[in-house]
Amino acid sequence: MTARTFIRCGHLFDGLSGQAVPAQTLVIYGDSIDWVGPTAQSPAMGEVDTLIDYSDCFVMPGMVDCHAHISYGNALTQEDIDLYASMEFRALRSMVAAQAILKSGFTSIIDPACSGMVAPAVRDAVNVGLFQGPRITASGRALTTQQGLYDWYPQWIGVPEASTGVMTTSLDQAIGLIRQQAKDGVDAIKLTMDGIHARRNGGGLIAAYTQAETHAMVDEIHRLGKLAVVHARGREGALYSARAGVDIIYHASSICDDGIQAALDKDVVLCPSLALLVNNIDFHEPTDPSAPWWPDIQRRELNTASRNLQRAREAGVRFMSGSEAGFAVTPYGEWGAKELEAHVRYLGFTPAEAIVCATVESTRLLRERDRLGGLAKGKLADIVAVKGDPLSDITVLQRREAIHAVLLGGRPVDLSPAPTHARHFSEFSQGMWHRVYDRAYVNANFPREAAAGVPA
Template identity: 50%
Template sequence: MKTFIRCGRLYDSATDAVLTDQTLVLEGERIVHAGPASEGPQPEPGETVVDYGRYLVMPGLSDMHTHLSYGQARSEEEVDLYGSLEYRAIRAVSAGHRMLRAGYTALMDPACAGLTIPALRDAVFTGLMEGPRITAAGRAITSRQGLYDYFPSWVGCPPVSTGELVTSLPEAIETIRRQTKDGVDVIKLAMDGIQGGNSGGLYAAFTQDETTAMVREAKRIGRRVVVHARGAEGALYAARAGVDIIYHASRISDEAIRAAAGEGCSICPSLLLLTNNIQYARPDDPSYDWWPNVQRRELTDASDALRRAYDAKVPFLVGSETGFAITPYGEWSTRELVLMARFLDIPAEKVMRMTLHDNRRLLRGGREFDALSAGKFADFVVFDGDPFARIEDIEDKHRFIDVWKGGRKVTLPHLPPEMPRHPNEDSQGYWNRLYSRETVAGAPSLSAETLLEGLPKRNPTTRGAA
């Protein structure tokens, strides 16, 4: 039995055109015809016709930077210490539902706890779970003092953390081979190290020789390599080594831009976390006094450096760094497209093409869902608006009419407005300040009499009484 989708407008990624009076004909999970209704099969009795004549039909959105296992964390401890791997895997199912409901039919998760997201990927693939099509990394490979090696040496990177600490090149190579055996799609390297005095603000976590050797080995055994690199040195080493994606690249140098262009590296800026924290963080947030100011400086640098990279024809991808408390699942992801247009001055239609087509180039099986054409998976969204002309339309969740994946309209269980939290997910902080006598002087407090209300009364004793 076929399903006929009547489209008021249809985005054609082959021509970058929005076509009118088009019909998609679906059979099973795939499209068997895309084009004018008069040129394709006609409905037989009993076959379904869905009329979206008022709307735009376009491929499902894709995001290259979503952390499904992070659980909308409020601290690094929540990302790396609290919650068992089993609980995080189950929680990630709800995260995937929220992303799918928001129009994301495919995504890359570039670092997770254990193998939680490769497991979710496989559960979605086999039909055990509903969710986006997932391309998954495992734990991010880091060095001593690198990103993900957050905690004191006597704590290290526990097995439940999202980082995997390596202390030598042979250990790094062995880790890449083991992760590959365990089924990851991509290898993630944490290229930023400690804060330094160099012009890019951060020393690289690995040397050039180490980076090149790790990338060479990962690619030899068939895995893509993605890196976190906000600093200039890490981005340079990664670009020279020919990685597939540099996340952030906020302070990428001209030398690194030339290397990225020459090696075919893509950049995924991920501006959402920066801008949301600058714009929406509140004074009672623990990092309020310092982090938004640091991010404001980074956003200023990134707006210039990334535009230079774009002008140099370095390929760009779009990914939102969804998964933290400031970037919750399904809430803000589409804002990343608006930010790329606003801060990097990239035309709306180019940004839209990134999420609808270009991202698929590096997604698992991406060629099977990179267009709405015959033979492709029937993954699409129905949208009330024109984000190609007004990129801000894509931020409005109410404009998403329906989401289809694999030839079926997505129907999900009721999702509460906020993901419920288990008490074990929270760090066990007690106070936000030191309560000296000066601190409490003049502050509202309970009187001694009120404090003792309800307590049993005791008779005073006399020292030395018989």
């Protein structure tokens, strides 16, 4: 007789009712939930069964980070992402990144752009049991153009082979890359629908692809059975993407009324990823190279996103939760749950709605979507036990000490911290100075003896 695991819950938030119910029990058989209900009515335990006592915990489904880049390496600069670490090192580093995310209570992720095929490789390693990690829905390199994200560098450099983006210069080439990625086994294919190029006189970001090109690429992605996901901060890119019927629009900060209606018509999901904006505002320091200009840009976008995305939500557009983990300001395992707080603070979600979004709504497009989506009979036993009440204080989920236990398919996760902040010299550029030391600056800031470098 196969043993079952009985979990006594202080309060159970199953993600389906929207409520936390006291004195409940979960019964796990294999990797799935076999029974859920009041403790007083639970099945009798057998001799080989195990009891886990979370009677002082808030028990909820595992969370999902729908925007996590495990190959980025907590990058300090775009060059750190694209240029320096070897692909082999990135793959090993990504395994640890995935584990750090899991340890923070996120049992599933979507990685919408990675170096090479790193994310699908880590996904496969997890799935065959080489190591324990979150369930991963993975993309490869994101398709871009000269108007899109990832084309950061001068023309004589182009888009490096190790970049998380790949350049397309024609529709035929884009279709070929889509077919190649589908052959290579990705779950999703990402299009960068805008970048940093804006129209004059406040016209907003320029769409990277035309409407016709977007339709053709999305149709081909869907024909091949893959998810079509896009980066689109601007009005034009979000509108074209929604009209084409993509599955997920990341950011959508400047989505317009026509874009909102198209998203409703085509059942397009928005993933705002506000945690990156909020952290860039909250954590910037004067010594950061971007300090003079970046925080103000992020503030403006956050204000714009809050207005437009609240309108989208009021209209009935569906949302997912994703933090854009992978940058130095959104390191793995640290701020995933801040996205839930951002949904409450800036988009009008209640804490219960934010948790449902991150635990049920965010599973609807995952690889394992048929077996995920709340704590109910037949669903995978991906569970988080929390010391505290996130319904009264959503920030509880950001506290490492509050994450009492994480179960993945009923198996406990080792919550000892992952060494995600250890850095190898090959991961980043050889930064040496933060300014030019001309004579005026040196005379004003350094003693003559120190400037000379020799004893007086």
